[in-house]
Amino acid sequence: MKNKLFIALLGLAIILGTTMCNSTSVSSSSNNQTQSGQTNNQGQNQHNNQTSGKNVISAQVTNVSGSTIDVAVNLSNVQVVSGYQFDVALNDKYSFIDGSETKSSRLSDKHIIVAKAVENGNVLRVLCYSMPGTDISGNSGALVNFKLKAKKNIANHVITLSNCVICDKQGKTFEVIVK
Numbered sequence: 001m002k003n004k005l006f007i008a009l010l011g012l013a014i015i016l017g018t019t020m021c022n023s024t025s026v027s028s029s030s031n032n033q034t035q036s037g038q039t040n041n042q043g044q045n046q047h048n049n050q051t052s053g054k055n056v057i058s059a060q061v062t063n064v065s066g067s068t069i070d071v072a073v074n075l076s077n078v079q080v081v082s083g084y085q086f087d088v089a090l091n092d093k094y095s096f097i098d099g100s101e102t103k104s105s106r107l108s109d110k111h112i113i114v115a116k117a118v119e120n121g122n123v124l125r126v127l128c129y130s131m132p133g134t135d136i137s138g139n140s141g142a143l144v145n146f147k148l149k150a151k152k153n154i155a156n157h158v159i160t161l162s163n164c165v166i167c168d169k170q171g172k173t174f175e176v177i178v179k
Contacts, residue, residue, distance in 0.1 A: 053078060055166060057086065058179040059159040067150040069094070069157055072104075073126070075166065075176075076140040082133055082169040084143060088124040089160040090117065093151055096124045100147035110134040113144055124148075125163075133169030 056076045063070040073086065090096060101115040110130045118125050126144060136143070150157070167173045 055079065055081075055174055055176040056179050057084075057161065057164050057166070057176050059088070059161050061157050061159060062145070064157065067153075068097070069148045069150060070145065071148060071159055072142045072145045073161070074141060075136075075143050077136075077166065077174075078139070079166075079174050080168055081136045081166045081174070083127075083129040083167050084136075085125070085127045085163065085165045086161050087163040088126070088148075089122070089162065090124055090148070091122055093154060093158075094148040095121065095151060097147040097149055101126065102145045104142035104144060106137045106141050106143060108134045108137070111136070115144075115146060130169075135169065 055078055058074050060072050060074065061069055062072050071088075075081070075084065096115065096117045098117075101113050103111060103113055107113075107128065108130065110132050111128055111134060112130070114125075114127045116125055117123070124146075126146070128143065161178050164176050164178060165173055166176050
């Protein structure tokens with residue numbers, strides 16, 4: 001079972017042709033450090049009704065300090081999940097601060113996070129797996145936090161997730177919606 005999970009996750013890291021979710025952009029103003037386009041309670045309730053019973057992944061800018069941007073990636077999952085992968089578009093706007101990735105309390109000490117800028121530094125790829133197949137605890141909350149450095153003065157930070165994959169300890173993947 002351990003080998004099957006490792007092979008499945010390694011395959012996910014290598015094979016990028018299969019996109020399990022749509023790309024999306026999450027904005028944050030550097031002035032108030034909150035997600036742009038926030039809705040009122042009625043709009044939020046409508047969105048929750050549309051995504052209830054589904055796996056939802058989202059990125060949120062949690063803090064902006066000078067040119068450093070703190071990002072949290074959250075997952076609300078209906079299935080039991082053991083691993084995940086996603087990409088963040090960096091392009092010419094951001095660079096990943098190596099070693100800044102930190103596990104959330106949902107992950108055990110058995111989970112390993114690999115975060116690396118790829119594609120000539122244009123994409124941050126984040127992969128999390130557990131060799132013993134340990135499940136990620138809970139059904140909602142942060143998975144990982146990391147830091148980016150803005151390459152230029154940007155008033156509105158846009159974080160774009162793509163190639164999102166979540167899987168269980170057997171390597172079975174589940175559909176995930178990007179919010």
